[in-house]
Amino acid sequence: MSHIETELHQSVLEEQVRLIYRQGPVLILGALLCGAVVVFFQYRHTGDTLALWWLAAFALVTVLRLWRLAVYFRYGETHGSAQWWGRVFWAGTFVGGLIWSSWPLLFYDQMSREALMMVSTIVAGLIAISASSGAIYFPAFQSFSVPMALSFASAHIVSGQESMVLIGLLMLCFLAVSYYFALRGQQQFRELIRARFDNSELMRKLESEKLVAERAVIAKNRFLASASHDLRQPLHALRLFIGTLRNRERDPGQLQIIDDMEKSADALTSLFNSLLDMSRLDAETIEFSPEHLCVGEIFDRLRAQFGAQAKDKGLALGFEDNDLVCYSDPVLLERVLRNLVVNALQYTEKGEVRVSCEAGEGEMLLMSVTDTGIGIPEEFRDEVFNEFVQLGNEERDRDKGLGLGLSIVSKLCGLMGVELVMNSDVNTGTTFRMLLPRGESALTRTAQASARPLSVSGFRVMVIDDEAQVRQSMRYLLEEWGCDVQLAESARDALKIVALSNSWPSLIISDYRLRGKQRGIDAVFAIREAADTPIPAVIITGDTSPERLREVKRSGLELLHKPIDVAALRALLVNHRAEPHGQRKARADTRETLAAEAG
Structure with a gap:
């Protein structure tokens, strides 16, 4: 038998012993009650005090057995093995069975036929009840019912009375049938207990596998978020540089090369955005707005x-x-x-x-x-x-x-x-x-391009990013569009620039991650607090982790993902210039354009 099988066998035995001890009080007190009924009729008809001594002995055994039950309920599951407690219960039922088997030896000749039939009926009932408990723990049935039934059946057969002989034979048959069903019942009961433990073990393994899978998903999200952020930074700058080159270049041959560069950047962006979509869906940050x-x-x-x-x-x-x-x-x-x-x-x-x-x-x-x-x-x-x-x-x-x-x-x-x-x-x-x-x-809402200024010339934009390459690429592109650009690498740097220029930006574009574990969200709120006005702001991030997406969502700031589509960025500036201080009541008109960078 393997180690696993041995452990399972032990667990099944422990469960059998626990259940039979739970039924113990009913079985023990029931047997005492039956004994008291038999003694009552015996003493009433014969006046033999020996019956009272028999009942006293049975009561003493009952008290000892109940005491052992109490000890088990208090200490049994931590003191002593299941085998030992099983033997203790077997010993108690065996002693009880011996006391009952002594009844025919002491009182059989004193009893009338009617009394013998009554006692035989009670004994048959005890056998039936013992058989039901034997389905839980078969040794308890063997130790109690077998000596009792054999003693009564033998006394009936030896009596020589035809009716009593018949009752004795029937009692033996009843014992054999009960023995069979008790044995089969225990086998089935053990299979049920085993199946329950198997299911419990399966559920434990499933929980363990679920935990491993959940950890793997978390690790995957962390990896994708980290890798996505690190790879999106240069791609983000690359797309801004390509946009600036396109605005400056007029030679058809050079424009063709720029087109090819942009197609390659678009292909890589598409792969990143697919990962981003999955992260946003996992983070449940996408809302349905029909x-x-x-x-x-x-x-x-x-x-x-x-x-x-x-x-x-x-x-x-x-x-x-x-x-x-x-x-x-x-x-x-x-x-x-x-x-x-x-x-x-x-x-x-x-x-x-x-x-x-x-x-x-x-x-x-x-x-x-x-x-x-x-x-x-x-x-x-x-x-x-x-x-x-x-x-x-x-x-x-x-x-x-x-x-x-x-x-x-x-x-x-x-x-x-x-x-x-x-x-x-x-x-x-x-x-x-x-x-x-x-x-x-x-x-339906139709975009009213004529209602919005197409030019962003003179629009003051503050860019906060801790990477100089990204700041410069944003500067080249925004200045190409005529924007007044302020560059900063931190919130403190941004406040210094504002103090020196004595002018607040009309829009803040900040990276999420800044140096020294600073966040762009904190930088935006610091500038807003200093300006005492809710300056419109956009957080840009290459991080796709669900936790990060939920965090930005809770801040109430707009969120764009690297690498930014140049057309989407210009549409963003146009919208904010048309509706200053973040009062964007017609947001739905341009949601498709602003979402292009996520597509």
Whole structure:
């Protein structure tokens, strides 16, 4: 027997002993009560005082047994083994059985046939009760019922009376049947106890595995957050430098090189943003904010974004023109459609990708993305919604992403309360469908570019970052747009600059992590306190950890993620200049533009 089996056997025995001791008071007092009834009838008919001495002896044994039960309940589980306490209980039942077996030897000849039948009935009842307890701890049945039943059955058979002989034989049969059921009952009971311990051990292992998995997830998030921050810093500066070069360069050949540089930076940014989306979903910092949206406007943006990519692959990319209006979150819905279109373009080599929206049942719209790609085998149709799962990309081609697209789609649909249905046939294509509530045309918001100043010339922006490279790249870009730029590497440095220039910034753009364990959030609030006014501020971070995202969210400051998209940054400045001091009542008008850096 292995060590594990030995431990399990010991645990089962301990449970048997514990349960039989719990039933002990009822069994012991029940046997004493039956003995008292028998003595009552015996003494009443014969007046033999020996019956009283028999009852006294049985009562003494009962008191000793109850005392041992009390000792077990107080010390048993910490003092003495289960085997020892089992033997103690066996000894008590054996003594009780011997006292009962002495009854026929002492009083059989004095009793009438009716009294013998009554006592035999009581003995049969004791055997039945003992058999039920024997299913818990079989030795207790053996030590009590066997000597008692054999003594009474033998006395009946030896008496020579036909009816008593029959009762004796029946008692032996009853003992045999009870013995069998008690033995079977104990086997089944031990199996139940064993199964319970097995389940407990399984649950313990599952809890342990769950803890390991949770720790692994935490470690993964910490690694991704740390790696993401360290890698986003140079990428952030690179995109700003590329934006500055594009504004300064006019030579077509040089612009082509800049375009190629920007495409490479965009590809890397896309990979980082996929990781960021998962962190934001894990952190539960994404909120569902539905609006009345023009479906055609969303389709126009997707057509402009993916038209060239589809053309390069020789695919037809179709968007159904319509004037339908849905009620959903503009950023989340566009992110879902973008991921579905990206997925369709990646896995379609010929044919088309089509995005459509049509009236559904009732007040619902049916939006679908259909491709003529390789399709998804049935056995993988649930798996493709897991993180980092890609079909047909064993070589891990970075151009095909990280395998997070459909996982993000699934989670975003869950956040929006939208059911996503997938139909796919291998070598034929795949269709994703979702039902969206119908919106009202009169309640849609259209960007009013003419109502906003397009120029940010003269707009005073303070940039707080502890890395000189990032500060300089921001300075080149912002000055190229005509902004008045103030650079600082800490809150104290920023306050000194303000004091020397005697002018407060119109907008603060601060990195989250500063030197000396300082945070950009603290720097912003320090400047606001000194200025005694809520200067608009934006926190920029490359950290994707859920804890960090929740922390910035609680601060109430706007959050952008590195590397920043140059167009999104300019839109940010335009919005803040149009609505100074952070009073951005029409935030929804530009949520799609501001979210582009996360897409």
